[in-house]
Amino acid sequence: xxxxxxxEAAAWIxxxxxxxxxxxxxxxxxxTYDESLxxxxxxxxxxxxxxxxxxxxxxxxDRVDELSGRHx
Amino acid sequence: xxxxASAAKPNGHLxxxxxxxxxxxxxxxxGIVLVGEFMGWNFSVAKGGALGSLIACWVVGLLxxxxxxxxxxxxxxxxxxxxxxxxxxxxxxxxxxxxVGLYLFMAYTMLLASDALVVGDLLKTVADRAGAPGLDPRPxxxxxxxxxxxxxxxxxxxxxxxxxxxxAIACGSIVMMFFATxxxxxxxxxxxxxxxxxxxxxxxxxxxxHFGIWYYLGIEGTCQSAEEVRSPxxxxxxxxxxxxxxxxxxxxxxxxxxxxxxxxxxxxxxxVPLFDAASVSGSAALQIALFVGTLFAAxxxxxxxxxxxxxxxxxxxxxxxxxxWFAAVHPRYRTPYRAILLVVPIAAAFGFTGLLDQVVTFxxxxxxxxxxxxxxxxxxxxRKWPLDSIKRGYVHPGHPIPxxxxxxxCGLTYFSIYLGYGRQLLVMLGFYVLASLWFVSHRYRYVxxxxxxxxxxxxxxxx
Numbered sequence: 001x002x003x004x005x006x007x008e009a010a011a012w013i014x015x016x017x018x019x020x021x022x023x024x025x026x027x028x029x030x031x032t033y034d035e036s037l038x039x040x041x042x043x044x045x046x047x048x049x050x051x052x053x054x055x056x057x058x059x060x061x062d063r064v065d066e067l068s069g070r071h072x
Numbered sequence: 073x074x075x076x077a078s079a080a081k082p083n084g085h086l087x088x089x090x091x092x093x094x095x096x097x098x099x100x101x102x103g104i105v106l107v108g109e110f111m112g113w114n115f116s117v118a119k120g121g122a123l124g125s126l127i128a129c130w131v132v133g134l135l136x137x138x139x140x141x142x143x144x145x146x147x148x149x150x151x152x153x154x155x156x157x158x159x160x161x162x163x164x165x166x167x168x169x170x171x172v173g174l175y176l177f178m179a180y181t182m183l184l185a186s187d188a189l190v191v192g193d194l195l196k197t198v199a200d201r202a203g204a205p206g207l208d209p210r211p212x213x214x215x216x217x218x219x220x221x222x223x224x225x226x227x228x229x230x231x232x233x234x235x236x237x238x239x240a241i242a243c244g245s246i247v248m249m250f251f252a253t254x255x256x257x258x259x260x261x262x263x264x265x266x267x268x269x270x271x272x273x274x275x276x277x278x279x280x281x282h283f284g285i286w287y288y289l290g291i292e293g294t295c296q297s298a299e300e301v302r303s304p305x306x307x308x309x310x311x312x313x314x315x316x317x318x319x320x321x322x323x324x325x326x327x328x329x330x331x332x333x334x335x336x337x338x339x340x341x342x343x344v345p346l347f348d349a350a351s352v353s354g355s356a357a358l359q360i361a362l363f364v365g366t367l368f369a370a371x372x373x374x375x376x377x378x379x380x381x382x383x384x385x386x387x388x389x390x391x392x393x394x395x396x397w398f399a400a401v402h403p404r405y406r407t408p409y410r411a412i413l414l415v416v417p418i419a420a421a422f423g424f425t426g427l428l429d430q431v432v433t434f435x436x437x438x439x440x441x442x443x444x445x446x447x448x449x450x451x452x453x454x455r456k457w458p459l460d461s462i463k464r465g466y467v468h469p470g471h472p473i474p475x476x477x478x479x480x481x482c483g484l485t486y487f488s489i490y491l492g493y494g495r496q497l498l499v500m501l502g503f504y505v506l507a508s509l510w511f512v513s514h515r516y517r518y519v520x521x522x523x524x525x526x527x528x529x530x531x532x533x534x535x
Contacts, residue, residue: 003204004204004206004208008207008211009211011212011214011215014215014218014219015211015217015218016214018221019222019416022409022412022413026410029402029403029404029409033403037086038401038403039396039399039400040085040086040401041085042526043153043158043390043391043524044152044527
């Protein structure tokens, strides 16, 4: 077998090993975790959390103002 | 044994990781595109001569500047994976969103296949020049796709960090070429003797627009990372605009050096024009730098394309525009792992065909269809939610001029593509019409109609 065929075989094997590794990990993940967890990502979720935090902070500031007598 | 949701995460939800900054966004956008500076753009020289290619470079540069401006405004407001798909979903409607999502997926998957093909062909060329002809490029096509699928699977931060490094090296090789050839000194380059106006007239210059797209194709991919960027309103416009400026400079430098060193008749048919220009310079160091630059540019593009294609497919699955199974997030690596897996066999199948021009044309046409939708999105976005109604991270100037310019330039580019690849254009339009029919008749009933609108916007004006 000459060098070129060896390189080609090495490329096939490395590619197959890497793809096989992610296929195996994917299969194990599917078996380990609940499908509802894996599919639980929702668009805009972080923004929603941040809005809730911002609203909470605003309410807290209002409450502090109220307690310190700065609020009517 | 299954681990229940509540045990894996306290709130029972998985999210993509928000870990990217403006530099990663720049690397993603420029990385996808930069391979076009190393090869492909020069076919515009064959169509319109050296001057026609420069006109194409700047006219298409204007098209992409409009794309970057519009994208920056909308994505800084609609910060979600899927980019233009998520924009269309919120602004226009489900059928438009489905089509845009499909354009994105096909554009990036076909570009990935092309990049892998380029890597395989490059290695074959090196083997041929080293006196060992007969290298089969297919194992290297598969290896390229598998390596970057593996990286993308394992996490977005390390993937885009690597992307940033190899993109910067590839960019550096173009700058190195510019300085090594002493392009500023008189007599170093031979533009006076090598450029002869427009050999095929203005029709040639219009024909050159088709390949002028290679200078910038994919810069809009920055939007796909919207959900993984730490500060979308800041990072996305900054990364995208900086990427566009980098590409305009790199494209002009590439054109300037190549047309000053190589006759336009040769340049128009060259496979690796920058590498050939380096060979003409006679510097062995420059040749090595440009070979490394070409290889890294193709690898960075392949890497970015897997990232973007998988995000587009993932976000469509999440809204059930496609089977929801694809919307899974890996609990450890926080990547859309099933969507990443899907990209591998499709890209490998197209890569194994060896038909680089056909595969790239499919990518270009899908991208162009996506750009044509953007002006409609933008006009509707400003009309339904005027500037004072919602907070935007970036407001592009001169509306509606960029939208109108984009629409006109897209029309001109369709005409240019029709001149060279009319049959492919019609076949591809037929494919998207069939896909739309399938969506309307079979898939639309599964879409999460209420839950898909996630932005905290007021009701649109005129609702």
